[in-house]
Amino acid sequence: MTTNRSNANPPAQEAGGPHKLSGSHSTAHGPGARTPALATVEPPHSPVNGDFQQHLSSNSHPSDSESEPAPPPAIQRASAYSVAQEQLARVAKVMHLDDDMREYLTMPRRELIVHFPVVMDDNTIRIFTGFRVHHNTALGPTKGGIRYHPDVTLDESRALAMWMTWKCALMDLPYGGAKGGVIVDPKRLSERELQAMTRRYTTEISLFIGPEMDIPAPDVGTDAKVMAWIMDTFSMHRGYSVPAVTTGKPLAIGGSAGREYATGLGITYVTRAMLRRRLGLHLEDTSVAIQGFGNVGGWTARAMHERGAKVVAVSDEKGAVYDSRGLDPRHLRRYADETGTVAGYPHADSLTNGELLELNVDVLIPAALEGQITKENADRIQARVVAEGANGPTTPEADRILEDKGVLIIPDILCNAGGVVVSYFEWVQDLQAFSWDESEIRHQMKRKLLDSLDNVLAITLQTDSDLRTAAYTIAIQRIVDAVKCRGIYP
Ligand code: NAD
Numbered sequence: 001m002t003t004n005r006s007n008a009n010p011p012a013q014e015a016g017g018p019h020k021l022s023g024s025h026s027t028a029h030g031p032g033a034r035t036p037a038l039a040t041v042e043p044p045h046s047p048v049n050g051d052f053q054q055h056l057s058s059n060s061h062p063s064d065s066e067s068e069p070a071p072p073p074a075i076q077r078a079s080a081y082s083v084a085q086e087q088l089a090r091v092a093k094v095m096h097l098d099d100d101m102r103e104y105l106t107m108p109r110r111e112l113i114v115h116f117p118v119v120m121d122d123n124t125i126r127i128f129t130g131f132r133v134h135h136n137t138a139l140g141p142t143k144g145g146i147r148y149h150p151d152v153t154l155d156e157s158r159a160l161a162m163w164m165t166w167k168c169a170l171m172d173l174p175y176g177g178a179k180g181g182v183i184v185d186p187k188r189l190s191e192r193e194l195q196a197m198t199r200r201y202t203t204e205i206s207l208f209i210g211p212e213m214d215i216p217a218p219d220v221g222t223d224a225k226v227m228a229w230i231m232d233t234f235s236m237h238r239g240y241s242v243p244a245v246t247t248g249k250p251l252a253i254g255g256s257a258g259r260e261y262a263t264g265l266g267i268t269y270v271t272r273a274m275l276r277r278r279l280g281l282h283l284e285d286t287s288v289a290i291q292g293f294g295n296v297g298g299w300t301a302r303a304m305h306e307r308g309a310k311v312v313a314v315s316d317e318k319g320a321v322y323d324s325r326g327l328d329p330r331h332l333r334r335y336a337d338e339t340g341t342v343a344g345y346p347h348a349d350s351l352t353n354g355e356l357l358e359l360n361v362d363v364l365i366p367a368a369l370e371g372q373i374t375k376e377n378a379d380r381i382q383a384r385v386v387a388e389g390a391n392g393p394t395t396p397e398a399d400r401i402l403e404d405k406g407v408l409i410i411p412d413i414l415c416n417a418g419g420v421v422v423s424y425f426e427w428v429q430d431l432q433a434f435s436w437d438e439s440e441i442r443h444q445m446k447r448k449l450l451d452s453l454d455n456v457l458a459i460t461l462q463t464d465s466d467l468r469t470a471a472y473t474i475a476i477q478r479i480v481d482a483v484k485c486r487g488i489y490p
Helices: 025-029 080-095 099-106 154-170 191-205 224-238 259-279 295-306 329-339 353-357 396-405 418-432 438-463 467-486
Strands: 018-020 110-119 124-134 142-149 176-183 214-218 287-291 310-316 319-322 349-351 363-366 385-387 408-410
Touching (some): 080 099, 080 396, 099 467, 110 154, 124 154, 124 191, 142 154, 142 224, 142 418, 154 176, 154 418, 176 214, 191 224, 214 224, 259 295, 259 385, 287 295, 287 353, 295 329, 310 353, 408 467, 418 438, 438 467
Parallel strands (some): 142 214
Antiparallel strands (some): 319 349
């Protein structure tokens, strides 16, 4: 596997090294301050004639000190934004979308790059770099996660924002797509540093977020606690509480029942329905392998297991574990919480992440990062179904290889949309200051997901297309209709 990004960039390569507080404040911002890799900070472009140009981002973050040995060259990976553009270009062709509209949908509406200082526990200051991208606002305010990861780039935020636009439109939510993040390994920060970094990042992007403008949510490396700090920081600036500025918050401050497990449960509902309707299979008779054991992977494992599927393998960035008789996700969760990883779980065999992806299982669920199934490993995938828990885990080249092999791909914008659906419910509850009970949330989420699945299946029959193309067609058509109604300002 060539795209294990945690190996590609060791955590020590975070943006900017420590700067002594004893120096003047300008030391941190002046020429001595190291700027993070900006190789990918380029104006967005659309693919020429729909061709897929594989842009490779170097992501070579500077080392902390000149005396330290240079870090090993980063593994090059395909640009996620190029993948997103390629997917749009393919569907635009199928839909006979005119070039102006395609160009308009390709471009993010706004992008913000922020470099900001944080006082670390040892009294040094460190410069961090963060992003926030709004892709499209035709249907309403933008919605999308905030990611804390050493490999976050503007390119990645653009792609993830675009995918959020399609996902929200497919679910018929009144949102456009956004995404953002900070180049950081949150596991290497103390709790106080993480909070200070989050509050300063929130302040830096505060002109971009708000209940009517852009509503962040958790993504890789962030959770309910981080959402609470963002909500509190934004509220302090306003002088009153603004719970609807984030979703995925703790229940105590306006979070929604069911939000924490919504993505994993939604993946289970969608996969179960798709197995039955497209392959005549029952979830209870299937074996499942899941890459990633964070919010999405962990809750998917549990929801699948509780509904009778045999979860034979799971992984995280440190390794994978396998038991052909099936793993107990609750037991594994306790082990991972104690040790920080699933690797080394004593009741199972060890595997690499690459081996997990290639297991002979009925359902493979990539639930970690984008770009995991590529032309390098697609022909070794043995699963009958790939249910995309992560955003953008399959490249367009891999899509074609899997399709030729007859693998059914349940696209991310349908498969993992349970999270944004319940985030929408959370936002509505916060705006109305009226909370719904958990059974209502589950019922409404299931209905939204299964209605969308029905719509996607109907389009596949009408147009003889694959599930991704059908899902994109519905989403893009909804945005095109909205743009046509609104007109182009001024
Ligand atoms: P998370 O930070 O909670 O978990 C990520 C998991 O992936 C961790 O277990 C981590 O160890 C593992 N991981 C990282 N690199 C890996 C690698 N190379 N190989 C194997 N495992 C690796 O993040 P999350 O919220 O679970 O998000 C996972 C994916 O799902 C992302 O693509 C995210 O955009 C997408 N997603 C998240 C939500 C949500 O509600 N959180 C909703 C929809 C989609």
